[in-house]
Amino acid sequence: MTASTEPRSGSDIREQVRLRWGNQVRPAPLEGGRGLSLGCAPDLVPEVCEIVSDRGRAFGGLVVEEARVGWTLRYLFYGAKEPGWVEVRTDADRSRRTYPTVSTSVHAADWHEREAEDLYGLVFEGHPRLGDFVLHDDEWEESVEPMRRAFDPSQAHRHRRYDPDWRPLRLVRAEGVFVQPVGPVFSGIHEPVQFLLESIGEDVLRTVPRLFFKYRAIEKGLEGLEPSEATLVAERFAATTAFAHALAFCRAVEAAWGVEVPIRVATLRAALAELERLRHHARAIQSICASTGLAVPASQVAVVEEDLLRASGLVAGHRYLFGLVVPGGLSRDVDETRLNAAVRVSSLVARRLEEIEGGLMTTSSFLDRLEEVGRVGKEEALEHGLVGPLSRASGVDRDLRRDRPYAGYDPDAISVPLRTEGDGLARLRVLFAEARESVRLFGELSGSLPPGPVLHPRTLTAEGVGIGWAEAPRGASIAWVRLDDDGRVARCRLVPPSFANWHALHLATEGFAFQDFPIILASLGLSVAECDR
Amino acid sequence: MSTWFGWGLRSPVVTTAAPRREEDAPGVTPGRPVPTRFADESEARAVAERCPTKALRPEGSAVEVELARCIHCGRCRPGDSGGANADPDAGADADSNVGVPGMEWRADYQWARWTCEPRPLPREFRGSVHIRVVDAGDCGACLNEVHQLFQPHYSIHRLGLFHTPTPRKADILLVVGSGTAQMESPLLETFRAMPDPVRVVVAGACALGSAVLSPTFVSGDGVGRLLPVDVVVPGHPPPPMAILQGLLLAAGRGP
Numbered sequence: 001m002t003a004s005t006e007p008r009s010g011s012d013i014r015e016q017v018r019l020r021w022g023n024q025v026r027p028a029p030l031e032g033g034r035g036l037s038l039g040c041a042p043d044l045v046p047e048v049c050e051i052v053s054d055r056g057r058a059f060g061g062l063v064v065e066e067a068r069v070g071w072t073l074r075y076l077f078y079g080a081k082e083p084g085w086v087e088v089r090t091d092a093d094r095s096r097r098t099y100p101t102v103s104t105s106v107h108a109a110d111w112h113e114r115e116a117e118d119l120y121g122l123v124f125e126g127h128p129r130l131g132d133f134v135l136h137d138d139e140w141e142e143s144v145e146p147m148r149r150a151f152d153p154s155q156a157h158r159h160r161r162y163d164p165d166w167r168p169l170r171l172v173r174a175e176g177v178f179v180q181p182v183g184p185v186f187s188g189i190h191e192p193v194q195f196l197l198e199s200i201g202e203d204v205l206r207t208v209p210r211l212f213f214k215y216r217a218i219e220k221g222l223e224g225l226e227p228s229e230a231t232l233v234a235e236r237f238a239a240t241t242a243f244a245h246a247l248a249f250c251r252a253v254e255a256a257w258g259v260e261v262p263i264r265v266a267t268l269r270a271a272l273a274e275l276e277r278l279r280h281h282a283r284a285i286q287s288i289c290a291s292t293g294l295a296v297p298a299s300q301v302a303v304v305e306e307d308l309l310r311a312s313g314l315v316a317g318h319r320y321l322f323g324l325v326v327p328g329g330l331s332r333d334v335d336e337t338r339l340n341a342a343v344r345v346s347s348l349v350a351r352r353l354e355e356i357e358g359g360l361m362t363t364s365s366f367l368d369r370l371e372e373v374g375r376v377g378k379e380e381a382l383e384h385g386l387v388g389p390l391s392r393a394s395g396v397d398r399d400l401r402r403d404r405p406y407a408g409y410d411p412d413a414i415s416v417p418l419r420t421e422g423d424g425l426a427r428l429r430v431l432f433a434e435a436r437e438s439v440r441l442f443g444e445l446s447g448s449l450p451p452g453p454v455l456h457p458r459t460l461t462a463e464g465v466g467i468g469w470a471e472a473p474r475g476a477s478i479a480w481v482r483l484d485d486d487g488r489v490a491r492c493r494l495v496p497p498s499f500a501n502w503h504a505l506h507l508a509t510e511g512f513a514f515q516d517f518p519i520i521l522a523s524l525g526l527s528v529a530e531c532d533r
Numbered sequence: 534m535s536t537w538f539g540w541g542l543r544s545p546v547v548t549t550a551a552p553r554r555e556e557d558a559p560g561v562t563p564g565r566p567v568p569t570r571f572a573d574e575s576e577a578r579a580v581a582e583r584c585p586t587k588a589l590r591p592e593g594s595a596v597e598v599e600l601a602r603c604i605h606c607g608r609c610r611p612g613d614s615g616g617a618n619a620d621p622d623a624g625a626d627a628d629s630n631v632g633v634p635g636m637e638w639r640a641d642y643q644w645a646r647w648t649c650e651p652r653p654l655p656r657e658f659r660g661s662v663h664i665r666v667v668d669a670g671d672c673g674a675c676l677n678e679v680h681q682l683f684q685p686h687y688s689i690h691r692l693g694l695f696h697t698p699t700p701r702k703a704d705i706l707l708v709v710g711s712g713t714a715q716m717e718s719p720l721l722e723t724f725r726a727m728p729d730p731v732r733v734v735v736a737g738a739c740a741l742g743s744a745v746l747s748p749t750f751v752s753g754d755g756v757g758r759l760l761p762v763d764v765v766v767p768g769h770p771p772p773p774m775a776i777l778q779g780l781l782l783a784a785g786r787g788p
Contacts, residue, residue, distance in 0.1 A: 146750065185667055192667075214716065215715060221747065236672050239672040296537040296541040303547055322674075359540070
C-alpha cells in the first residue's frame with residue numbers, strides 16, 4: 001500500500017489527488033449519484049485506484065462502456081464516509097485495447113477485468129490470470145466478444161461442444177497429486193459449477209471453481225429495453241434474492257430519472273426486502289444443517305422456509321416477490337391485513353429459529369464440523385472485496401443499509417451483527433443474528449407504514465446515468481445504468497454479491513480435509529445464478 | 534443427537550395431504566389467469582395488452598391464455614393496471630385503478646401436461662421412481678421449488694418418488710432452466726447416461742422456451758430444442774405442487 005500522510009477525512013481525497021498529480025487527475029461531480037468522479041489517463045488509473053481504496057472504501061465494480069467515440073472505464077468505490085461514491089474514470093480512443101491492470105493494487109477488481117477481457121476483448125496488462133472465464137475457452141473462439149456494440153446477441157453463434165480433454169492453464173503438478181473434477185452436474189440438487197480439487201491423499205491443496213455454465217448474457221439482453229421491461233429481467237437473473245436485485249436496478253433508473261419515490265414505497269420496499277432476507281437466511285441455515293447430515297434441524301428450518309415462501313405469496317401474490325418493484329415505485333399496493341398476517345408468521349419463525357439455534361449450539365458433533373472449518377481472515381476478506389454475511393463473519397463491518405442508507409431504512413436503527421472468527425460457525429451465527437434482526441425490522445417497518453401512493457406520478461423517458469444499490473441477502477448488489485435519449489437502457493452493469501463472494505471459495509478451501517468440502521461450500525452460501533448472470 | 538430425535542418425533546406433521554386431497558393453504562401457488570369473456574372487443578384487447586410476456590391473446594370479446602408464457606405478474610388482474618402501464622396522470626392514485634376490468638384468476642396448480650401422447654413409465658417402475666434433477670441455466674427459483682418437494686411440507690418420498698445423484702439409476706430427468714449454451718453438453722451427457730425407459734419432465738417458463746429475456750446466443754430458448762420432452766410444467770416458477778403433478782403424470786400416477 002502507498003504510504004499516505006494526509007489527514008484521513010473523505011473530503012480531502014480531492015486535495016490529496018491534487019497535491020500528488022496536479023491537474024493530471026480531474027475531479028468532477030459523479031454522474032448518476034452523490035459522489036466524486038476522478039478522471040485521469042489510463043496509465044494513472046491503478047495508482048489513483050490504490051489511493052481511493054486505501055481509505056477503507058470498498059470496490060463497487062468496473063463499468064466498461066463502448067461509446068461511438070471510444071472507451072470509458074469506470075472503477076467504482078463506496079464507503080460510509082463522504083463523498084460516498086467515488087469513481088476513477090478514464091476515457092480512451094476506440095482503437096485502444098490495452099489498459100494497465102488495477103487488480104495488482106485493488107485485488108477485488110480481479111474478476112471484473114477478467115470478465116471485461118472475455119466479453120469486450122480488452123487486455124489488462126500485468127493481470128496474472130486472463131482467459132477462460134465467462135466464455136469457456138474450449139467452447140468458444142477468442143474472437144467472440146458479446147458485449148461489443150457490433151455483436152448481435154440474437155444471432156445464433158456457433159460454439160463447439162465442450163472438450164473433455166480441456167485443462168486449466170495452471171494446475172498443481174507434483175508426485176502423488178491428482179486433480180479431481182467435480183461437476184458441473186454433481187450429486188444433490190445443485191446449481192451447475194465445476195470444482196477442480198487438487199488433492200493429495202485425503203487432503204485438498206487447492207480448489208479452482210469453473211463458473212459461468214449458466215451465463216445468459218443478461219447485461220447484453222438488457223440493452224435496448226425500456227426500464228419497466230428491463231426490471232423483469234433484472235430481477236430474474238437470481239431469483240432467490242430477486243427483490244433486492246430489482247430494488248438496486250430500479251433505484252438506478254430512478255437516480256437516472258432524478259425522481260424520489262413516495263415515502264410509502266420506500267417503507268414497503270425496505271419491509272419486503274427484510275422478508276426476503278429472512279427467507280434467504282432460513283434456506284442458508286438449512287443448507288448448513290443438511291451438509292453436516294443433521295436431518296432434524298435441517299427439516300425444521302426447511303419448514304420455516306416454506307412457511308415464509310407462503311407468507312410472501314400471500315402478501316405479494318408471488319412466492320419469490322417477483323413483479324412487485326417497478327421503476328418509480330411498486331406495481332401495486334400491499335394489502336395490510338395480509339402484511340400483518342406475514343408479520344405474525346415472521347414472529348413465529350423467529351421463535352422457531354431461536355429454539356433451533358439453541359439446540360444447534362449444544363450439539364457438539366455439529367459444532368465440531370463447523371468450528372475452524374473454511375476460515376476466511378479479515379485481511380483476505382477486505383482484499384478480495386467480499387460482501388454480505390460472509391464478510392461480516394470475518395469481521396468486516398460493512399452494510400449498505402447503514403453505510404449508504406436507501407429505501408426506508410433508518411441507518412441508526414440497524415444493528416449489524418459481526419463475528420471475527422471467519423469460520424463456518426461464525427457464518428452460521430451471523431446468519432441467525434441477521435435473521436433475528438430482519439424479523440424485527442420487518443415487523444417495525446410494516447407496523448409504521450405511512451399512507452400514500454405507491455407509484456411516482458410520472459414515468460419518464462429521460463436520458464441519464466444512475467447508480468442503484470441494495471444490501472441483498474448475500475451482500476452488496478450494485479446496478480449502474482445509462483438510459484439513452486429514448487429512455488431505454490443503453491448500458492447496464494450488474495454487480496451482484498456472489499460475483500465477489502466466489503473468491504471466498506479458494507480462500508476457505510486451502511489445505512482442508514476432503515470430507516469438509518460440502519460443509520464449507522454450504523457455509524459460504526454462494527449462488528451460481530447470481531454470479532453467472 | 535437423541536435430543537434431535539425426540540424433537541423430530543414431537544414436531545407436528547406439516548406434510549400436505551395432496552394428491553389425496555387438494556392443497557389449499559394460502560400462498561402455496563401464485564395462481565394463474567384463465568380464459569375470460571369481456572364486454573366487448575376493445576376491452577378484451579386492452580386487457581390482453583397489459584401482459585408483458587404476450588401470454589394473453591384476444592379472440593373477439595374473449596381473452597385466451599397461453600399458460601407457458603405466463604409469469605404470474607398479476608398485471609392482468611382486475612383493478613390492477615400494473616405499474617408500468619399506469620396512466621401517467623392517474624397512476625399515482627391507487628384507487629383510480631379500481632374498476633379496471635381484468636382476467637379471472639384461479640388459485641390452482643394442476644396445469645402440467647403431456648407434450649406428446651401420454652406414455653407414462655411402465656407399470657413395474659411406478660412404485661419407486663428415481664429422479665435426476667439438472668439445472669440448465671435456471672435463475673434459482675425453479676430449483677428452489679424442486680428442493681422444497683423433498684422437504685417436510687411436500688415430502689414426496691412418501692409417494693415413492695426419490696432423488697438420485699446418478700443418472701444411471703434415474704427414471705425421470707427433471708430439467709429446469711433455459712438450456713444455456715455452456716450447459717448443453719453436460720445436459721445431453723446426463724440424458725445419454727440414463728437407461729431406458731426414461732421420461733423427461735421440464736419445469737418452468739424458461740425451460741419451455743418463453744423466458745422474459747428474449748433468447749440470446751447463449752441463454753438458450755428452452756430444453757425442447759435439446760431433448761425429447763414428455764411432460765411440461767408451466768409456471769414462473771411452477772409451485773412445488775405443480776411440479777409434483779408433472780412428476781406423477783410421468784410416473785403414470787397422475788389424473
